[in-house]
Amino acid sequence: MEALGQISTLHYLVLAAALFVLGVIGVLTRRNVVIILMSIELILNAVNLNLLAFSRLYGLHGQVFSIFVITDAAAEAAVGLGIIIAFFRNKETVNVDEVDLMKW
Amino acid sequence: MQPVATTFFFYLLAGLAVLGGVLVITRRNAVHSALALILTLLSLAGLYLMLYAPFVAGVQIILYAGGIMVLFLFVIMLVSIEKSQKEEQFNKLWLVGLLAAIALGGLFIGVYVKGKALFPEAKVVLEEGNNTQGIADYLYGHYLFTFEIASLLLLVAIIGAVVMAKKRI
Numbered sequence: 001m002e003a004l005g006q007i008s009t010l011h012y013l014v015l016a017a018a019l020f021v022l023g024v025i026g027v028l029t030r031r032n033v034v035i036i037l038m039s040i041e042l043i044l045n046a047v048n049l050n051l052l053a054f055s056r057l058y059g060l061h062g063q064v065f066s067i068f069v070i071t072d073a074a075a076e077a078a079v080g081l082g083i084i085i086a087f088f089r090n091k092e093t094v095n096v097d098e099v100d101l102m103k104w
Numbered sequence: 105m106q107p108v109a110t111t112f113f114f115y116l117l118a119g120l121a122v123l124g125g126v127l128v129i130t131r132r133n134a135v136h137s138a139l140a141l142i143l144t145l146l147s148l149a150g151l152y153l154m155l156y157a158p159f160v161a162g163v164q165i166i167l168y169a170g171g172i173m174v175l176f177l178f179v180i181m182l183v184s185i186e187k188s189q190k191e192e193q194f195n196k197l198w199l200v201g202l203l204a205a206i207a208l209g210g211l212f213i214g215v216y217v218k219g220k221a222l223f224p225e226a227k228v229v230l231e232e233g234n235n236t237q238g239i240a241d242y243l244y245g246h247y248l249f250t251f252e253i254a255s256l257l258l259l260v261a262i263i264g265a266v267v268m269a270k271k272r273i
Contacts, residue, residue, distance in 0.1 A: 007114045009223050012155070013216050015118045019125050019144070021209035026129035028201030029194045034134045034180055038141050041172070042125055045148055048164075052155045057224055063157050063235075064242045070160075070167055071254045075261035077172045081179045082268030088183045089271070095188065097195060 012053035020046035120147040134180045145169045156230040
């Protein structure tokens with residue numbers, strides 16, 4: 001299995017870290033709640049890439065776990081988008097700064 | 105089958121993934137963000153193929169790029185995007201958030217570079233021919249209980265989404 005050339009696990013980990021950081025930036029700085037959810041999807045994908053990169057070293061368990069992460073992402077997207085629809089119906093906006101009922 | 109030109113394809117797909125990620129968090133129009141996210145997801149599926157995970161790559165394309173992103177696009181169409189496009193896109197503390205996230209990234213890179221000697225060099229032989237079979241063996245054998253929990257999670261998510269999107273509960 002030396003055919004993977006010069007691309008080591010570290011390459012994949014750095015790429016996953018870059019995607020994770022992009023997702024965190026999106027969550028922390030954007031105001032549009034739909035784009036915040038998309039950034040969360042970016043974070044989940046970075047985690048999946050990590051799992052698969054280590055699965056190449058340790059066997060199939062990482063791939064099975066990444067299937068579970070994808071399941072989680074589907075459930076999270078369904079519930080999150082339901083919340084967005086309810087939020088939009090009440091507030092007529094998708095701006096998260098407008099949700100300050102519990103803030104004091 | 106051995107992957108061909110791994111270096112070229114890794115950097116191509118990684119570049120596309122990062123480009124898509126940057127576009128996701130910078131676009132004003134949420135539809136453009138969703139399309140950029142699809143670009144990222146597809147290039148990640150290519151990377152999964154290079155990591156000897158063809159089943160996960162297929163699931164990524166079918167379920168993520170096909171299913172979840174359609175859900176996203178539906179919701180973007182349901183909420184009005186004209187109004188949010190005219191508003192300020194980043195919140196007031198965006199600089200703090202950016203710096204914190206970059207510090208987090210620096211932490212990641214530092215840990216990886218310092219700890220990369222701990223990674224085993226010998227790679228497990230992952231066969232592509234029976235990849236799906238191997239995953240199924242684990243899924244319905246070793247991880248059967250986890251699998252059932254996941255099905256319960258999906259049931260809760262279905263009920264939750266219906267309840268959340270209903271006009272009157």
